[in-house]
Amino acid sequence: MLRSMPVRRFKRGFQLGLIKLLIGNKAAGVHLSYVGQGATADLCRRIVDIGHTDVLVVTDKALKELGLAERALAGLIDAGVNLHWYAGVDPDPTFAHVVEGSKVLRSAGCTAVVAVGGGSSMDAAKIIACTRSSDESPDKWVGLNKTPEDIVPIYAVPTTSGTGSEATMGAVIKDPAEKLKHIIVAEGLLPQAVALDPELLLGxxxxxxxxxxxxxxxxxxxxxxxxxxxxxxxxxxxxxxxxxxxxxxxxxxxxxxxxxxxxxxxxxxxxxxxxxxxxxxxxxxxxxxxxxxxxxxxxxxxxxxxxxxxxxxxxxxxxxxxxxxxxxxxxxxxxxxxxxxxxxxxxxxxxxxxxxxxxxxxxxxxxxxxxxxxxxxxxxxxxxxxxxxxxxxxxxxxxxxxx
Ligand SMILES: [Fe+2]
Incomplete structure (x- = not known):
């Protein structure tokens, strides 16, 4: 690959010019945010009001075993929403995690995905949400706007304060064989709503x-x-x-x-x-x-x-x-x-x-x-x-x- 500075400068300038031409300087999409103690209850109420009856929860093993994910989503359980779990996300999720989560999403017919966790769970949830009706391999979606159009609505409950994935339309998925982190960006990956509940961060x-x-x-x-x-x-x-x-x-x-x-x-x-x-x-x-x-x-x-x-x-x-x-x-x-x-x-x-x-x-x-x-x-x-x-x-x- 050519990596001389003039080539890199030209390439970057061309790409930026193209992006500006395509999307301009207008702000990217906005969504709902609930902030403060009790924010998760508000988010659950919203998911219930929309009418979701079967929801995929994407989280990691520790949060599931500690019961934190269940506590955060008590409002869904109390309202009779069926929660289907994929609690296998590891740090730096891979395409293999996406495939595993997708099996639960599809077999249970989930109409929404709720991520409870840090950036890894949120990023995995976003790409799992793209798999409802597509049999394509998710590594085909690396880049800008390459995901299928059918993306299940995503909701985010961050349990760390850093990644910002709850507010972005991007997800980072690792390819262990290539030793690379791939970035997938699409408008539909922006969570519909997010709960910033400090109680979930105390531990x-x-x-x-x-x-x-x-x-x-x-x-x-x-x-x-x-x-x-x-x-x-x-x-x-x-x-x-x-x-x-x-x-x-x-x-x-x-x-x-x-x-x-x-x-x-x-x-x-x-x-x-x-x-x-x-x-x-x-x-x-x-x-x-x-x-x-x-x-x-x-x-x-x-x-x-x-x-x-x-x-x-x-x-x-x-x-x-x-x-x-x-x-x-x-x-x-x-x-x-x-x-x-x-x-x-x-x-x-x-x-x-x-x-x-x-x-x-x-x-x-x-x-x-x-x-x-x-x-x-x-x-x-x-x-x-x-x-x-x-x-x-x-x-x-x-x-x-x-x-
Ligand atoms: Fe970062």
Whole structure:
């Protein structure tokens, strides 16, 4: 594959021009959100009112065994809705998970899918919802608008605050054989309604709270600093970044604190809305490879890469980063360059304060080149402030690898 910078720049410019021509700068789809304690009850009432009688619940084994998924959906059970379970989602769902969930969806004739869980459950649920009347292999749907039109309505109950999948029309599915994470995007994948219920987040362990929170921060920043001014990406990106700076440390230190849990749920949701407008950026382009090749959890992978990518883009993203420094109150320095620099330092500090290391022993130096190539290929489809060269990608990988 040709990866010279002029070719990459031309390819990206052409793609962005085409996308703008096709969909313009209008905001992407909107949906219903219920927020606060009792939000799941409101969501259940909505599903009952619509008239669904058989619903597929997509979740993971732990949430099913803990009874958390059932508690969240008590309103459906009380109303006599038949719940059919697919509780086999693992972190980084694969096409095999989709096929397993699809069997339950089709055999029970479900007319709605409710995802209860983190990004993995929500992403798996979205693609399972595409399988009601299609016998195509789901790996054919990778890319933009390639899914079947018949998508069962999706409802989301996030139990982590980070992925933003509850607010997006995208899903990430891993192909273990290819060591790649594939992105599937289609309008019908946007959940119809979502419940942001802080009570479901109270038991989330500190490391997961920290990593998912930095994922949300990354979404907010990547949407805010990007070069495509579409829809509400800036407002939602800013609200996400402000929310993470305000609430994340407190949620990590006090797992039972409902106020910071709700603050983080809302911040992650804003971040999801922001990336639903403009996608993600260089940080995710690298982090996806770290997840697919080395099994590093997504939020942690973003946390490793985020400070380095921001430093590399300081000049191009100076104005946006300086604005973020002001709204997060980390700097009121006179010069935009100083404010931008201070914001990057504050992000680096926050990652350290919530307990995430700046290197990872799972990264293998023998795979740096493959990671850099895959990251360049992925990043060429994003609207980051600028493309990173292979040398820059390699340098970032070197910095986050344990020697
Ligand atoms: Fe992410």
């Amino acid at each position: 989330l362990p500190a490391p997961v709270t920290a990593a998912t929170g930095i994922d949300a921060l990354t979404h907010g920043i990547e949407a805010y600093i990007c070069i495509w001014d579409r829809g509400t990406r800036k407002e939602n990106g800013r609200l996400a970044v402000q929310g993470v700076f305000r609430w994340l440390e407190r949620a990590v230190q006090n797992p039972g604190d409902i106020e910071s849990r709700q603050g983080m749920a809302v911040a992650a949701y804003h971040a999801g809305i922001a990336i639903n407008q403009v996608g993600v950026g260089n940080v995710h382009a690298i982090a996806h490879q770290l997840g697919a090749r080395f099994g590093i959890p997504h939020g942690q992978a973003n946390a490793l890469v985020l400070p380095h990518v921001l430093k590399a883009c300081l000049a191009e993203a100076e104005t946006a980063l300086a604005e973020l420094a002001v709204v997060t109150q980390v700097s009121d320095a006179a010069s935009p360059a100083a404010r931008a620099q201070a914001f990057v330092e504050a992000v680096t500090d926050l990652i350290a304060k919530v307990g995430i290391a700046d290197t990872d022993p799972r990264i293998q130096s023998a795979e740096w080149t493959a990671v850099a190539h895959a990251a360049m290929d992925e990043s060429d489809g994003y609207v980051s402030p600028r493309l990173l060269s292979k040398a820059e990608m390699m340098e970032i990988l070197e910095r986050i690898t344990v020697r």
